[in-house]
Amino acid sequence: MRKAFISPSKYVQGEKELNNLGYYIAQLGKKALIVGKEEDIDRVSDQLAYTEDKFEVEFVNADFQGEVTRGEITRLQKIFKENHCDCLVGLGGGKAIDTAKCVAEGKNVIIVPTIVAQDAPTSHLADIYHEDGSFDASAHFQDSPSVVLVDTAVIAKAPSRYLLAGMGDALATYFEARATRRSNSNVNAGQPNGIQDGIAQEAKGTNAAYALARLAYDMLLEHGQAAKLASDLNQVTPALEDIIETNVLLSGLGFESGGLAAVHAIYSGFSLLHEKSDALHGEIVSFGTICQLLMENAPKAEVEQVLAFQEAVGLPMTLSDIGFDDMTDEELEAVAEKAMNPKGSIQSMPFDVTVQAVKSAILTADRLGQAYKKG
Numbered sequence: 001m002r003k004a005f006i007s008p009s010k011y012v013q014g015e016k017e018l019n020n021l022g023y024y025i026a027q028l029g030k031k032a033l034i035v036g037k038e039e040d041i042d043r044v045s046d047q048l049a050y051t052e053d054k055f056e057v058e059f060v061n062a063d064f065q066g067e068v069t070r071g072e073i074t075r076l077q078k079i080f081k082e083n084h085c086d087c088l089v090g091l092g093g094g095k096a097i098d099t100a101k102c103v104a105e106g107k108n109v110i111i112v113p114t115i116v117a118q119d120a121p122t123s124h125l126a127d128i129y130h131e132d133g134s135f136d137a138s139a140h141f142q143d144s145p146s147v148v149l150v151d152t153a154v155i156a157k158a159p160s161r162y163l164l165a166g167m168g169d170a171l172a173t174y175f176e177a178r179a180t181r182r183s184n185s186n187v188n189a190g191q192p193n194g195i196q197d198g199i200a201q202e203a204k205g206t207n208a209a210y211a212l213a214r215l216a217y218d219m220l221l222e223h224g225q226a227a228k229l230a231s232d233l234n235q236v237t238p239a240l241e242d243i244i245e246t247n248v249l250l251s252g253l254g255f256e257s258g259g260l261a262a263v264h265a266i267y268s269g270f271s272l273l274h275e276k277s278d279a280l281h282g283e284i285v286s287f288g289t290i291c292q293l294l295m296e297n298a299p300k301a302e303v304e305q306v307l308a309f310q311e312a313v314g315l316p317m318t319l320s321d322i323g324f325d326d327m328t329d330e331e332l333e334a335v336a337e338k339a340m341n342p343k344g345s346i347q348s349m350p351f352d353v354t355v356q357a358v359k360s361a362i363l364t365a366d367r368l369g370q371a372y373k374k375g
C-alpha cells in the first residue's frame with residue numbers, strides 16, 4: 001500500500017520567537033518579501049525592525065491587498081523578482097499565509113501566523129479565490145513551508161475568538177482522520193504539484209499522522225479550557241502553548257497526512273452561503289464535527305464528550321451559533337448538495353452518504369446542540 005506523510009522542514013514556537021525571524025531568513029539569503037496585511041505587520045513592527053537589524057537581513061513590504069487571487073499572486077511574484085528577493089515571509093492569518101505559499105510556489109517560504117484560527121500554516125496547500133471572494137481552486141506545492149515560526153506572545157495578545165476557532169478546526173481532525181482510515185481513503189499528502197481540484201493521486205495515511213490527529217483531540221480535552229482562559233487574559237501559559245501547538249502543528253499534520261472527511265465537506269457546503277454569516281472556518285467546523293458524528297451514529301459517550309468540550313470552551317454547537325439559523329429549505333438543500341461534491345472529502349466517509357443524510361445530520365446536530373445547552 002502506498003502511504004504519504006508531509007510536513008514543514010522546521011516548526012518552532014516560543015515567546016518572542018519572532019525576534020529570531022531574521023536568523024531563518026539568513027539561512028535562505030538576505031532579502032525577504034513580506035506578505036501580510038498592514039495591521040498585522042504594524043502589530044509586530046518593532047520585532048521586525050529588531051530582527052532585521054540583528055541578523056542583517058532586509059524586508060521588502062509587498063503591500064498585500066488582502067485576498068488570495070491569481071492577479072495578486074502574479075503582482076507579488078513580479079515584485080519578488082524586481083527586488084531580487086531570496087525568500088518569502090507570509091505573516092498574519094490564512095489569506096496572507098496562502099498568498100505567500102502561492103507566490104513562492106512552495107519554495108523558500110517562512111510562515112509566521114499571528115493568529116491560530118485554523119490549521120493551514122504547516123500545509124503544502126493553498127486556497128485561491130476569485131475577486132468577488134468566491135472559491136477558485138486549491139493549489140498543492142512540492143514542498144511544505146521551510147519554516148513555520150509561531151511567537152506565542154503574539155498569539156496570546158490576539159483576540160481569543162481566533163484561538164477558539166483554531167480549536168474548532170482541530171476538534172474535527174481526529175474524527176476525519178478516523179473516517180479516512182476506516183474507509184481506506186487517500187490523504188492530501190499524496191497530492192501532486194499544481195493547481196487542481198480534488199484528490200488526484202493515490203496515497204493512504206500513516207500511523208504517524210493518525211497518532212498526531214488523536215493527540216490533537218486529547219490535548220483539546222485536557223488543556224483547551226485553560227488555554228482559552230489564558231488567552232482571554234493575554235497570558236502565555238503552558239496550557240496555551242499546548243493548544244497553540246495543537247491548533248497549528250498537530251491539527252495541521254493530522255489533517256494533511258491523516259485525511260479530511262464529512263466535516264470539511266459540510267464546511268464547504270456552508271461556504272456557499274458565506275454572505276449570510278461572518279462565522280470563521282473553525283467555528284463552522286466545530287458545528288460540522290457533531291454532524292459527522294451523527295452521520296456515523298457514534299457512541300453517545302463520544303458525542304457527549306464533544307458537546308461538553310464545546311460548551312466548556314464556548315465553541316459553536318448550533319446553527320444559530322454560526323449564523324445559519326434562518327436557512328431556507330432551498331439553502332439547506334444547496335449546502336448539502338455542495339457537501340456531496342464527488343471529488344470532495346465526503347468521499348472519505350466509510351459508507352455511502354446522500355444529500356438527504358447530510359441534511360438530516362445538520363438539522364439533528366442543531367437540535368442536539370440546543371438540547372445540550374438547555375441541560
Ligand SMILES: [Zn+2]
Binds near residue numbers: 118169264
Ligand atoms: Zn480546516
